[in-house]
Amino acid sequence: AQTVTQSQPEMSVQEAETVTLSCTYDTSESDYYLFWYKQPPSRQMILVIRQEAYKQQNATENRFSVNFQKAAKSFSLKISDSQLGDAAMYFCACLNAGNMLTFGGGTRLMVKP
Amino acid sequence: DSGVTQTPKHLITATGQRVTLRCSPRSGDLSVYWYQQSLDQGLQFLIQYYNGEERAKGNILERFSAQQFPDLHSELNLSSLELGDSALYFCASSSTRVLYGYTFGSGTRLTVV
Numbered sequence: 001a002q003t004v005t006q007s008q009p010e011m012s013v014q015e016a017e018t019v020t021l022s023c024t025y026d027t028s029e030s031d032y033y034l035f036w037y038k039q040p041p042s043r044q045m046i047l048v049i050r051q052e053a054y055k056q057q058n059a060t061e062n063r064f065s066v067n068f069q070k071a072a073k074s075f076s077l078k079i080s081d082s083q084l085g086d087a088a089m090y091f092c093a094c095l096n097a098g099n100m101l102t103f104g105g106g107t108r109l110m111v112k113p
Numbered sequence: 114d115s116g117v118t119q120t121p122k123h124l125i126t127a128t129g130q131r132v133t134l135r136c137s138p139r140s141g142d143l144s145v146y147w148y149q150q151s152l153d154q155g156l157q158f159l160i161q162y163y164n165g166e167e168r169a170k171g172n173i174l175e176r177f178s179a180q181q182f183p184d185l186h187s188e189l190n191l192s193s194l195e196l197g198d199s200a201l202y203f204c205a206s207s208s209t210r211v212l213y214g215y216t217f218g219s220g221t222r223l224t225v226v
Contacts, residue, residue: 033212033214043220045203045217047216093214095211098169100158101146103156104155106153
């Protein structure tokens with residue numbers, strides 16, 4: 001079984017500033033993938049960024065980047081130049097070889113104008 | 114539009130009743146997954162189907178059942194409904210290359226009164 005833990009129930013950031021959301025995971029698999037999903041008030045689940053565990057290079061998608069520390073089983077999301085539209089719930093998730101996607105409990109991000 | 118279609122969007126029903134939630138996966142995707150999201154919580158995996166066959170089961174109650182039909186659409190049946198079953202039910206689909214993550218539908222909001 002695998003577990004994903006997000007220790008920050010809520011975070012806030014000033015518009016245009018940078019914020020980092022934390023995530024730790026535990027899996028016995030050697031081959032797995034990590035994801036961050038965004039859930040805005042519309043409740044739609046939107047893929048933000050993905051990371052392949054065998055790749056050492058941290059993934060980047062525009063203002064979103066990750067800090068992947070495989071040995072520490074840590075996968076944090078950094079949002080640069082925060083915008084009002086970034087306000088949402090963010091979920092970290094781990095995909096194992098059995099194609100099972102396990103989610104953390106989520107972090108609610110508030111963006112202050 | 115993610116390509117995954119869930120109907121209905123909203124459903125209000127009384128305790129003890131039975132409902133059916135429907136999901137049409139993205140074109141070409143053979144796998145369908147069902148998740149339950151209770152208020153302000155993470156997504157809990159219910160069940161997975163691949164090309165009509167059940168592949169994995171999570172903490173799905175015995176009152177809940179699902180199936181995937183030859184045209185690949187899936188239905189989640191919830192019976193003997195209780196107040197605690199009120200939640201957002203997501204369907205997601207994926208291609209064989211699951212490493213790109215799941216594509217989620219917009220969810221069905223079930224309210225049991």
